[in-house]
Amino acid sequence: xxxxxxxxxxxxxxxxxxxxxxxxxxxxxxxxxxxxxxxxxxxxxxxxxxxxxxxxxxxxxxxxxxxxxxxxxxxxxxxxxxxxxxxxxxxxxxxxxxxxxxxxxxxxxxxxxxxxxxxxxxxxxxxxxxxxxxxxxxxxxxxxxxxxxxxxxxxxxxxxxxxxxxxxxxxxxxxxxxxxxxxxxxxxxxxxxxxxxxxxxxxxxxxxxxxxxxxxxxxxxxxxxxxxxxxxxxxxxxxxxxxxxxxxxxxxxxxxxxxxxxxxxxxxxxxxxxxxxxxxxxxxxxxxxxxxxxxxxxxxxxxxxxxxxxxxxxxxxxxxxxxxxxxxxxxxxxxxxxxxxxxxxxxxxxxxxxxxxxxxxxxxxxxxxxxxxxxxxxxxxxxxxxxxxxxxxxxxxxxxxxxxxxxxxxxxxxxxxxxxxxxxxxxxxxxxxxxxxxxxxxxxxxxxxxxxxxxxxxxxxxxxxxxxxxxxxxxxxxxxxxxxxxxxxxxxxxxxxxxxxxxxxxxxxxxxxxxxxxxxxxxxxxxxxxxxxxxxxxxxxxxxxxxxxxxxxxxxxxxxxxxxxxxxxxxxxxxxxxxxxxxxxxxxxxxxxxxxxxxxxxxxxxxxxxxxxxxxxxxxxxxxxxxxxxxxxxxxxxxxxxxxxxxxxxxxxxxxxxxxxxxxxxxxxxxxxxxxxxxxxxxxxxxxxxxxxxxxxxxxxxxxxxxxxxxxxxxxxxxx
Amino acid sequence: xxxxxxxxxxxxxxxxxxxxxxxxxxxxxxxxxxxxxxxxxxxxxxxxxxxxxxxxxxxxxxxxxxxxxxxxxxxxxxxxxxxxxxxxx
Numbered sequence: 177x178x179x180x181x182x183x184x185x186x187x188x189x190x191x192x193x194x195x196x197x198x199x200x201x202x203x204x205x206x207x208x209x210x211x212x213x214x215x216x217x218x219x220x221x222x223x224x225x226x227x228x229x230x231x232x233x234x235x236x237x238x239x240x241x242x243x244x245x246x247x248x249x250x251x252x253x254x255x256x257x258x259x260x261x262x263x264x265x266x267x268x269x270x271x272x273x274x275x276x277x278x279x280x281x282x283x284x285x286x287x288x289x290x291x292x293x294x295x296x297x298x299x300x301x302x303x304x305x306x307x308x309x310x311x312x313x314x315x316x317x318x319x320x321x322x323x324x325x326x327x328x329x330x331x332x333x334x335x336x337x338x339x340x341x342x343x344x345x346x347x348x349x350x351x352x353x354x355x356x357x358x359x360x361x362x363x364x365x366x367x368x369x370x371x372x373x374x375x376x377x378x379x380x381x382x383x384x385x386x387x388x389x390x391x392x393x394x395x396x397x398x399x400x401x402x403x404x405x406x407x408x409x410x411x412x413x414x415x416x417x418x419x420x421x422x423x424x425x426x427x428x429x430x431x432x433x434x435x436x437x438x439x440x441x442x443x444x445x446x447x448x449x450x451x452x453x454x455x456x457x458x459x460x461x462x463x464x465x466x467x468x469x470x471x472x473x474x475x476x477x478x479x480x481x482x483x484x485x486x487x488x489x490x491x492x493x494x495x496x497x498x499x500x501x502x503x504x505x506x507x508x509x510x511x512x513x514x515x516x517x518x519x520x521x522x523x524x525x526x527x528x529x530x531x532x533x534x535x536x537x538x539x540x541x542x543x544x545x546x547x548x549x550x551x552x553x554x555x556x557x558x559x560x561x562x563x564x565x566x567x568x569x570x571x572x573x574x575x576x577x578x579x580x581x582x583x584x585x586x587x588x589x590x591x592x593x594x595x596x597x598x599x600x601x602x603x604x605x606x607x608x609x610x611x612x613x614x615x616x617x618x619x620x621x622x623x624x625x626x627x628x629x630x631x632x633x634x635x636x637x638x639x640x641x642x643x644x645x646x647x648x649x650x651x652x653x654x655x656x657x658x659x660x661x662x663x664x665x666x667x668x669x670x671x672x673x674x675x676x677x678x679x680x681x682x683x684x685x686x687x688x689x690x691x692x693x694x695x696x697x698x699x700x701x702x703x704x705x706x707x708x709x710x711x712x713x714x715x716x717x718x719x720x721x722x723x724x725x726x727x728x729x730x731x732x733x734x735x736x737x738x739x740x741x742x743x744x745x746x747x748x749x750x751x752x753x754x755x756x757x758x759x760x761x762x763x764x765x766x767x768x769x770x771x772x773x774x775x776x777x778x779x780x781x782x783x784x785x786x787x788x789x790x791x792x793x794x795x796x797x798x799x800x801x802x803x804x805x806x807x808x809x810x811x812x813x814x815x816x817x818x819x820x821x822x823x824x825x826x827x828x829x830x831x832x833x834x835x836x837x838x839x840x841x842x843x844x845x846x847x848x849x850x851x852x853x854x855x856x857x858x859x860x861x862x863x864x865x866x867x868x869x870x871x872x873x874x875x876x877x878x879x880x881x882x883x884x885x886x887x888x889x890x891x892x893x894x895x896x
Numbered sequence: 897x898x899x900x901x902x903x904x905x906x907x908x909x910x911x912x913x914x915x916x917x918x919x920x921x922x923x924x925x926x927x928x929x930x931x932x933x934x935x936x937x938x939x940x941x942x943x944x945x946x947x948x949x950x951x952x953x954x955x956x957x958x959x960x961x962x963x964x965x966x967x968x969x970x971x972x973x974x975x976x977x978x979x980x981x982x983x984x985x
Contacts, residue, residue, distance in 0.1 A: 179897045183905045191912060198916075212919035220912045227908065292935055375936045376943065441943045442950075587959035588950055589968055595959055642957065649956035669953065 177231050178243060181322035184228035185315055188275075191217050191224065192309030196302045203298035203371070211298040215286045218301060221308055222279040229276045232263055232321055242328035245269055245321050251334035261345035262335050267484075268321035270348060274465065275311040277349070278304070278356040281385070285360045289381050296378055299367030300360075307359050310491055314484055337736065337763050337782040341407045347399040351423055354393030355461040358426050360385040361433075362458025362495075365451050369502040374447060374509050379437055386437070386454070387870045389461075390430045391863065397423050398859040409783030409798040411698065411847040413855065414689075416565040421544040422464035425537050429457040432533040435526045442588065443523065444513030448503060449530070451510065455499040460537075463492055467544075518590040525583040532576050539568045570624050574631055577686050580679040581635035584642050603637035625694035628686055635683040639676045646673070666868065674869025678862050685858030691851035692794075701844040705742075711846050714753065714795065719743040721801075721839035722759065723832035726825060736761030737776045738828050739784070740801040740835055742842060746788070754788030758799040758844070771816030772824040777803075777831075794852040800843040807834055937983050944976040 195217025202211030232243070236259050241247040245266045250259050264273040282304040289297045315321060339345065361382040368378040400420065405413035414420060433453040436446050466488035503510070518524070543560045550558040585599045610633040614626055643662070646669075650661040666673040699711045703718040710716075722741040741759025745752070763779035770778040787796040803809075808831055815827030951972060955965035 177901065180901045180904055183901075184908070187905075187909060187912060191916070194916065209919040209922070213916050216915050216919065220915050224908065224912065293932065373932060375932070376939045377932075377935050380939050380942075442947050585959065587954040587964075588947070590964060591959060592961060592964065595961060599958065645957040646953070649953075653956075669949075672950070672953070 303363040351396030357389030358461035365454040426460040581638040606637035607634040628690035677865025681861030688854035756786040773815035
């Protein structure tokens with residue numbers, strides 16, 4: 177079946193080449209049948225890549241270790257769910273996932289635009305097939321997922337233990353959906369420029385795709401942060417890692433675009449800005465993919481294997497040069513139709529919001545790519561760490577949250593200072609009361625965190641006031657009960673109120689970030705069984721050690737040969753708070769030099785954190801057992817000398833029993849973080865608000881609204 | 897390469913060729929012509945309706961005074977009617 181997969185890749189590449197040619201020929205020579213054939217090439221690509229993906233998926237599920245990628249990332253003992261998801265844990269499989277998702281989203285985009293702006297769609301089709309052809313070429317010439325080895329190995333290496341976590345398996349499809357969806361607006365933006373049809377229609381066509389890209393990217397980022405917090409042993413959720421930043425940058429410019437496109441829709445303004453944002457977002461998405469695939473920067477996400485850096489650099493160079501050329505050469509037709517009516521208007525606030533978002537993106541871009549730039553200029557590698565990023569991003573984030581509370585309260589086109597003062601009075605008062613309450617409670621250090629709490633309170637009061645006034649207006653018109661009025665209000669104004677919910681979610685998220693990062697208590701504790709230590713107001717007692725051996729006894733299905741841990745009892749003011757069960761998993765390695773027993777536990781150890789999550793705080797801990805004691809090492813060395821490979825696991829049993837009977841002191845990383853839960857809750861609120869904003873109204877409702885507004889427009893002018 | 901795989905590849909190739917060539921083989925009939933101006937006007941109409949509703953919402957939630965609302969609403973309705981006339985023209 178590997179032959180079928182390889183044939184699919186070759187056929188897919190041929191379809192891409194044909195589709196590009198047919199689309200361009202069709203639009204340039206005004207032969208619509210060729211444009212239509214080019215559009216069908218996208219559908220055909222989706223079908224072919226689906227077959228290829230299924231071939232690889234079946235190989236994983238059937239443990240077909242003749243496939244190199246299956247042998248390198250899966251094993252017979254890997255649980256079925258992780259085997260199914262292991263497809264995208266390798267370089268080659270992730271390229272296939274990327275290309276497949278691109279083909280699916282591109283098929284949807286060209287289907288929805290099949291009857292409109294055919295010239296723009298034809299160019300967009302060619303560009304999307306170009307992206308598809310690029311990724312398929314990487315698989316055909318550099319990193320094929322269908323490479324095989326005969327005879328096939330009996331067993332595979334297994335999945336990286338760090339990836340045996342449900343959210344980590346869903347994280348790549350979400351993130352890749354976001355990246356691939358970013359290419360849809362880029363393709364249609366370029367198509368509009370190439371076809372010289374930079375009117376509002378292409379904006380309307382790609383609006384939902386831009387929103388979907390923003391949603392999926394955001395969800396992928398959140399899942400990655402959750403994995404980092406719950407699985408890695410450092411207790412944090414964001415480390416300004418290069419690959420984390422690479423996904424955040426297109427999300428920031430995408431957020432800016434979703435706001436400024438409203439200005440273009442309403443006022444015909446910011447056309448150059450919007451098309452530049454769209455092109456930048458798509459390019460940043462490709463650059464993000466480049467960072468993960470090339471291993472050019474140090475990152476926990478870095479994939480081993482052959483570098484794909486050169487082809488990516490060429491593609492990114494073509495994208496940047498092409499984008500600049502198109503925008504500059506079409507600048508005359510991108511002139512704004514109107515100017516700002518007033519600085520005190522929602523348009524102005526959106527513009528300020530855009531500048532802050534792009535500023536944030538620039539800061540992160542500089543800090544992420546600085547090592548490369550530095551090395552290119554000086555020959556020495558340099559890097560910037562979290563303190564540098566925090567110094568510049570925190571103030572910008574504060575301004576962003578504040579603007580998210582101001583914007584909803586300001587009218588479009590113009591607002592009066594009297595109205596603005598009236599609507600800002602209550603939110604400002606709430607923010608001030610929050611400040612007083614915090615100071616009175618003794619929270620005086622960490623001024624940025626305090627400022628974020630006050631800004632968050634401002635946002636809640638501001639948007640809460642909007643909902644209150646909206647429901648009151650709805651009840652005055654329709655005489656509905658409050659819950660019904662609220663539902664009607666949101667249903668009839670999905671974009672507006674969905675957006676408000678997103679703003680609330682972001683404020684909640686930023687409050688969680690500010691609290692957990694500024695008021696965290698963290699300690700490194702060395703404890704033996706029976707010993708206790710204090711961390712802030714909490715008392716931690718090491719009750720007893722734990723030990724489990726072999727995958728089939730490992731309830732977490734982590735695949736570890738041996739897992740050593742502890743039972744910790746956590747109390748506060750004498751009251752029981754939680755029982756924590758951290759452990760460290762030891763995995764098999766392929767180093768024969770470690771011996772028959774040593775190689776069973778000689779792989780990269782993985783920490784399995786234990787936490788008690790709550791609305792007000794998380795109590796989090798990780799353990800680092802001491803496996804280097806003379807007693808335990810003696811068991812390993814005796815086992816290496818005397819036991820054949822098939823009996824080596826007996827020594828692991830002795831090792832576990834010895835650890836339980838004579839547990840050495842273990843190191844514990846213990847953290848109490850306030851309000852971490854609200855980061856995830858805030859993310860879910862953002863996601864929910866985004867879904868509301870993007871959800872289309874039923875067509876019957878749209879027709880009724882259109883007819884009513886048409887009558888109003890005519891009636892009002894007849895009266896005048 | 898087994899016979900089954902060969903047949904699958906051949907079938908896939910045949911389907912792809914059929915799908916891609918269908919528009920080229922179809923009887924030559926003129927597709928509906930693109931109407932970029934009309935499409936643009938329809939998009940503008942929808943956007944204008946949305947603006948009218950937003951202005952009303954802004955007024956009802958107290959963000960616009962009555963005088964400002966009447967001025968903005970009148971302007972928006974004039975723009976909407978112009979678009980409707982051009983659509984019907």
